[in-house]
Amino acid sequence: MSRESSTDQEQGSRRGWRALPRNVWAVSLTSFFMDISSEMVINVLPLFLANVLGVKTAVIGIIEGLADATASLLQIASGPLSDRFKTRKWPAVLGYSISALAKPFFFFAAAWPAIAGARWADRVGKGIRTAPRDALVADSIGPDQRGMAFGFHRAADTGGAVLGLLIALLIVSSLQQSAMDLNRHTFQIIVLASLLPALLAVFSLALGARDVPVTGQRRVPIRFRGLGHSFFTFVAIVGIFTLGNSSDAFLVLRAQERGLSVLGVLGMLVTFNLVYSLISAPAGSLSDRVGRRRLLIGGWFAYAAIYVGFALAGRAWQVWALYALYGIYYGLAYGTAKAMVADLVPAELRGTAYGTYNAIVGILAFPASLIAGLLWQGAGSWDGFGPSAPFLFGAAMALGAALLMMAWRPNRPGGR
Numbered sequence: 001m002s003r004e005s006s007t008d009q010e011q012g013s014r015r016g017w018r019a020l021p022r023n024v025w026a027v028s029l030t031s032f033f034m035d036i037s038s039e040m041v042i043n044v045l046p047l048f049l050a051n052v053l054g055v056k057t058a059v060i061g062i063i064e065g066l067a068d069a070t071a072s073l074l075q076i077a078s079g080p081l082s083d084r085f086k087t088r089k090w091p092a093v094l095g096y097s098i099s100a101l102a103k104p105f106f107f108f109a110a111a112w113p114a115i116a117g118a119r120w121a122d123r124v125g126k127g128i129r130t131a132p133r134d135a136l137v138a139d140s141i142g143p144d145q146r147g148m149a150f151g152f153h154r155a156a157d158t159g160g161a162v163l164g165l166l167i168a169l170l171i172v173s174s175l176q177q178s179a180m181d182l183n184r185h186t187f188q189i190i191v192l193a194s195l196l197p198a199l200l201a202v203f204s205l206a207l208g209a210r211d212v213p214v215t216g217q218r219r220v221p222i223r224f225r226g227l228g229h230s231f232f233t234f235v236a237i238v239g240i241f242t243l244g245n246s247s248d249a250f251l252v253l254r255a256q257e258r259g260l261s262v263l264g265v266l267g268m269l270v271t272f273n274l275v276y277s278l279i280s281a282p283a284g285s286l287s288d289r290v291g292r293r294r295l296l297i298g299g300w301f302a303y304a305a306i307y308v309g310f311a312l313a314g315r316a317w318q319v320w321a322l323y324a325l326y327g328i329y330y331g332l333a334y335g336t337a338k339a340m341v342a343d344l345v346p347a348e349l350r351g352t353a354y355g356t357y358n359a360i361v362g363i364l365a366f367p368a369s370l371i372a373g374l375l376w377q378g379a380g381s382w383d384g385f386g387p388s389a390p391f392l393f394g395a396a397m398a399l400g401a402a403l404l405m406m407a408w409r410p411n412r413p414g415g416r
Helices: 003-019 022-042 045-052 057-084 089-102 104-108 112-139 143-175 184-193 195-208 229-243 249-257 262-290 292-312 316-344 347-377 389-407
Strands: none
Touching: 022 089, 022 112, 022 143, 022 184, 022 195, 045 057, 045 112, 045 184, 045 249, 057 089, 057 112, 057 249, 057 347, 089 104, 089 112, 089 195, 104 112, 104 184, 112 143, 112 316, 112 347, 143 184, 143 262, 143 316, 184 195, 229 316, 229 347, 229 389, 249 262, 249 316, 249 347, 249 389, 262 292, 262 316, 292 316, 292 389, 316 347, 347 389
């Protein structure tokens, strides 16, 4: 690690989040702008598919699952390559650029395969950028503030989501008011509004971040065995949880199925992201003090209880309230899991570790979303088990993962 990075870490330890290194601020600003752009479009995408194009939940599950799998397969390469060539910044800039360029294609899409193509192109960008970006954050901060750094990043990311959703809500309220279904014209206006923040995200990272060289070999070989037994055990437990963690598109469809209008759905998502944003940074700091494993266990138990609630919800306001509580799970678990990855592996293999972690989680998101879609509406002559089924399945998988995490004792002290 460079002398500049070590100095940044020491200053960050002394002065708290206000003195987080430049790279953490640059990455956080980038995620803030990209989430303004992405959340405007992605959260209304399942409504566009269902309301305008008449797509069934099984197909929506395939689109979302394959999108995540596309990103994940690329991370298998992007993370190790960032280790091998000792650069985090420019692969991340490339990934954000591809996602920004994919956005206009949503405007012209008139059938679900075109939407799927644009969605998958967006995820190609995510697959290239995520592991190097996460490694850049981990390289720029010491272990005593790593949870805070990832929590701060998630808070900025989610703050962008809140602003993006508020913009989408304003557009919908101006064009559709209390309509239950989303129409094509409104969707296209939302896509147009998403283009500028996507470009700002690219410039924020390109101009604001600096690569932090990692000390060690001149060329780090791409080797997965060096990640260690504790890392792969952790990923296996997270994988069990992920099989029940289907795309949040199903929560949006559940809210509409229980009677929420398009405006109501967007308001619900704003509430969720506000809770998530407020919880993320304090939860990250808490994980630095009490241990990341404990926070993950608590987050997964909360997830299981909330998903049972989604399965049993009978009215729209109940889904809204549960979605707000869902933000607590995200705040506790998402950034904490990312920080724990860095705790479990050598510094020179962090890109490989994040690529492997994100790849496995993302690949499993495909069967998770496919299973959810089939449980809800079935396929062919089979009508499935109804809207409650995917949420009961998700609750069961989260409960199992939490119990396994309680039983596991990682070897490395950072994984406490």
